[in-house]
Amino acid sequence: MSHTCSHVIFAPERSDLSLLDAPAQALVAGDLVVFPTETVYGLGANALSASAVAKIFAAKKRPATNPLIAHVHSIAQARQLVATWPTEAQVLAEQFWPGPLTLVLHKNDRIPDAATAGRANVALRMPSHPTALALLRACGVPVCAPSANEYMSISPTSAQHVLNSPLADRVSYVVDSGPTSVGVESTVLSLLDPTSPTILRHGMITRQQLEEVLSIPVHAPEHLVHDDSSQGALAPGQAARHYAPKAPVSLVDEIPWEHVTQTMGVLDYTTLPEASDVVMRHSPCLHITLSDLPERYARELYAALHTFDQHDVSQIYIKLPPDEVESWSAVHDRLSRASVSA
Numbered sequence: 601m602s603h604t605c606s607h608v609i610f611a612p613e614r615s616d617l618s619l620l621d622a623p624a625q626a627l628v629a630g631d632l633v634v635f636p637t638e639t640v641y642g643l644g645a646n647a648l649s650a651s652a653v654a655k656i657f658a659a660k661k662r663p664a665t666n667p668l669i670a671h672v673h674s675i676a677q678a679r680q681l682v683a684t685w686p687t688e689a690q691v692l693a694e695q696f697w698p699g700p701l702t703l704v705l706h707k708n709d710r711i712p713d714a715a716t717a718g719r720a721n722v723a724l725r726m727p728s729h730p731t732a733l734a735l736l737r738a739c740g741v742p743v744c745a746p747s748a749n750e751y752m753s754i755s756p757t758s759a760q761h762v763l764n765s766p767l768a769d770r771v772s773y774v775v776d777s778g779p780t781s782v783g784v785e786s787t788v789l790s791l792l793d794p795t796s797p798t799i800l801r802h803g804m805i806t807r808q809q810l811e812e813v814l815s816i817p818v819h820a821p822e823h824l825v826h827d828d829s830s831q832g833a834l835a836p837g838q839a840a841r842h843y844a845p846k847a848p849v850s851l852v853d854e855i856p857w858e859h860v861t862q863t864m865g866v867l868d869y870t871t872l873p874e875a876s877d878v879v880m881r882h883s884p885c886l887h888i889t890l891s892d893l894p895e896r897y898a899r900e901l902y903a904a905l906h907t908f909d910q911h912d913v914s915q916i917y918i919k920l921p922p923d924e925v926e927s928w929s930a931v932h933d934r935l936s937r938a939s940v941s942a
């Protein structure tokens with residue numbers, strides 16, 4: 601990589617949009633730019649340029665078999681990238697875009713094979729974060745943007761998470777708009793067969809919400825296919841171990857306090873006073889308590905895992921949240937991947 605140091609741009613949500621001109625031009629020119637979306641911070645590159653997209657794989661050390669999501673600022677821009685735009689895509693985009701829903705559709709030639717790992721289909725999303733939308737409008741090109749972390753490590757939900765990581769030296773700009781609001785990656789839905797929509801990755805938009813809008817069943821395999829190497833895998837890049845902190849993670853129904861020592865991390869949840877989503881206690885271990893509301897828990901989850909990494913805890917116990925309600929699916933998915941040993 602040619603850069604030794606990235607330029608950080610503070611762009612709070614209502615800031616002067618001209619702040620985004622330089623990172624937008626960098627994207628058009630084929631350089632890497634980290635920017636916020638409502639899910640996690642993304643590592644962006646011009647989706648129309650094979651050489652720009654290749655820089656994402658190099659910076660993240662991401663396997664070339666793992667396709668990228670292209671981000672757009674409008675339905676019209678999405679339609680320019682696909683071979684067909686089924687009614688189901690239109691209905692879902694009108695309902696959930698901008699927002700944390702990614703649609704997999706048959707691609708056309710404008711998207712280079714490098715962006716889709718050689719697949720004939722492309723994943724598309726219109727993010728709702730005002731900074732992301734402003735940047736996408738300013739650069740005018742679709743932008744591939746996987747999470748701005750090295751492959752297999754925890755996704756960043758703040759600019760600081762990126763600046764603390766090796767990626768900081770591999771990008772031209774880091775646009776900082778504070779912590780993200782959703783906190784876990786988008787729901788990925790395949791519409792390759794529009795009569796049989798299939799969830800490829802759980803996110804905060806649930807199967808139930810999708811079914812209500814589509815009025816047809818939406819498939820959500822209980823165990824999503826975990827296979828990085830296979831071109832045939834339903835959900836490429838959904839490795840069993842992913843989003844994992846450095847220390848081993850045990851998912852438990854109750855924290856085994858008798859085994860917890862000072863070097864360990866504990867993550868649990870509780871009904872909290874309105875004012876605060878996170879409670880940290882340092883004794884007898886690094887103890888982080890999140891909200892028992894899935895939206896709030898999801899928003900803080902990765903920050904909690906980053907905190908455990910920063911404190912080099914030796915072992916992490918995580919109290920499993922309830923699993924009866926679909927609004928916890930994304931959290932359960934990420935926790936199960938975080939707990940697979942390396």
Ligand code: AMP
Pocket residue numbers: 666667668669704716719721722723745746747785788800801834835836837838
């Ligand atoms: P991320 O790493 O958050 O950018 O998410 C990328 C994920 O979206 C991949 O790991 C896949 O699960 C899914 N995805 C992206 N592109 C495709 C595609 N062309 N076909 C199927 N799934 C895709």
Ligand code: MG
Pocket residue numbers: 746747755
């Ligand atoms: Mg990722």
